[in-house]
Amino acid sequence: MPAMFAELSAALRQRDEAGLLRRRRELATPQGALVEVDGQPLVNFCSNDYLGLAAHPALIAAAQDGAARWGVGSGASHLVSGHFTVHEQFEQAFAALVGRPAALSFATGYLANLAVVTALVGRDDAVFADKLNHASLNDAVLLSRAEFKRFAHNDVAQLERLLAESTARRKLIVVDAVFSMDGDIAPLADMLALAERYDALLYVDDAHGFGVLGDGRGTLAELGLASPRLIQLATLGKAAGLGGAMVAAEPVLIDWLVNAARPYIYTTAAPPLLAQAGLASLRLITEGAGLRGTLRRHVAAFRGAMQACGAQLLDSATPIQPILVQDNQHALALSDALRERGYWVAAIRPPTVPTPRLRVCFSAAHSDEQVAGLCATLQELLRA
Known part of the structure; x- marks a missing residue:
């Protein structure tokens, strides 16, 4: 066994203990607002498919x-x-x-x-x-x-x-x-x-x-x-x-x-x-003015709901809406809790960002009901 492999294994364990280990999740459906991830149906708030065109x-x-x-x-x-x-x-x-x-x-x-x-x-x-x-x-x-x-x-x-x-x-x-x-x-x-x-x-x-x-x-x-x-x-x-x-x-x-x-x-x-x-x-x-209008509506609804529950938002008017949290483990716990409730939101941690966060991304493919459901679930989790 090469000595390097033992060093790499130790480094991976350290990352895991620090809440920094990255893992891939497997989609069994096309990209979209509703996807199947590791066998579970989820409303997808991870994707950069802002206009919902990836499977158009x-x-x-x-x-x-x-x-x-x-x-x-x-x-x-x-x-x-x-x-x-x-x-x-x-x-x-x-x-x-x-x-x-x-x-x-x-x-x-x-x-x-x-x-x-x-x-x-x-x-x-x-x-x-x-x-x-x-x-x-x-x-x-x-x-x-x-x-x-x-x-x-x-x-x-x-x-x-x-x-x-x-x-x-x-x-x-x-x-x-x-x-x-x-x-x-x-x-x-x-x-x-x-x-x-x-x-x-x-x-x-x-x-x-x-x-x-x-x-x-x-x-x-x-x-x-x-x-x-x-x-x-x-x-x-x-x-x-x-x-x-x-x-x-x-x-x-x-x-x-x-x-x-x-x-x-x-x-x-x-x-x-x-x-x-x-x-x-x-x-x-x-021809996508209507799609961009839908995006703006989703972002406004989300920011209003998050501000009402005291979430720490950043100054963003784009479909990328981060919620800052105190540490890596909290970010992972929130992401896991959302996934258990049917929502896929990524936990982003160092070294990608200096401060751990949930990165909520909106798509014109999302329905108003899906956005409202995410907001209500996040309010519940953040207040808890």
């Missing part, structure tokens, strides 16, 4: 048509023989939707973040990052070998001080648009102004804003922001109901990524059937 009949039909037309696998990277006509069509349609001149598709959002950051900055450069950024952005900066400057969450004044002090050749600000564990929106207008002042680019990871904010076009559209200095990432596995990611930016930047971004160059292209389904998803997002 139009997307299923488009994927089936795409498989029949293009096959299943792409067979190669985009630069060898894996770039299909439907990939090109999807990139152009996405760029048009978000109002940018060009876009590039990636197999995952994680790969997209690694690709953009490592292609744009290196040893003589600096990246300025919010301390609550997604782990993929942090990993991308470390991989780039650029100087890593982190500022306190949404602290624009500290960001400006760091930019003013920097003598880096290139400056790149990277930030989540909507923070995945807090649900709040970054002060992107102020950050863009600083990018203009200090000749930086602003890379916005809009994983949780695309499809939800700005009439579906994302957080930049919600805030009315446009500039050649902006780079927008949208992951497609959340509100779009698919998988993969898109990066939208100026044509010169997209061309550079095609030529220099290793996670793009050396990765097999996503299946073309996903691009076919993506075209259908963009149409549903464009």
Whole structure:
């Protein structure tokens, strides 16, 4: 038995004792508001399927048509023989939707973040990052070998001080648009102004804003922001109901990524059937005002109910609604109690977040009755 295995077993036991051990749960149904998890029917408040599109009949039909037309696998990277006509069509349609001149598709959002950051900055450069950024952005900066400057969450004044002090050749600000564990929106207008002042680019990871904010076009559209200095990432596995990611930016930047971004160059292209389904998803997002209205109604009902029972909420108007709790074990106990009562809500703990919490996520697929049932159950548990 390798000595490393004993060390790993001990480390796993320590995590378990600290309430930090991660386990997967198995879904026996498609993603949706009502799912079967480990054999138990549950109302799903864990998913990032904000518009309820992951199992939408139009997307299923488009994927089936795409498989029949293009096959299943792409067979190669985009630069060898894996770039299909439907990939090109999807990139152009996405760029048009978000109002940018060009876009590039990636197999995952994680790969997209690694690709953009490592292609744009290196040893003589600096990246300025919010301390609550997604782990993929942090990993991308470390991989780039650029100087890593982190500022306190949404602290624009500290960001400006760091930019003013920097003598880096290139400056790149990277930030989540909507923070995945807090649900709040970054002060992107102020950050863009600083990018203009200090000749930086602003890379916005809009994983949780695309499809939800700005009439579906994302957080930049919600805030009315446009500039050649902006780079927008949208992951497609959340509100779009698919998988993969898109990066939208100026044509010169997209061309550079095609030529220099290793996670793009050396990765097999996503299946073309996903691009076919993506075209259908963009149409549903464009026509999704009613879905977004349902989301806003659910969030308002939840926040009102939680404030009435004294729950510790964060300042979020998005479908991500965290409830902070005192420790890991309490978060796990609440999540288990909810599951026993038919509700699936994730307990999020360090190191993912600094403070343990329940992360409640809403979907347009939820009914008002399902939301009311969750609120009543949470009120009961929190008051107890």
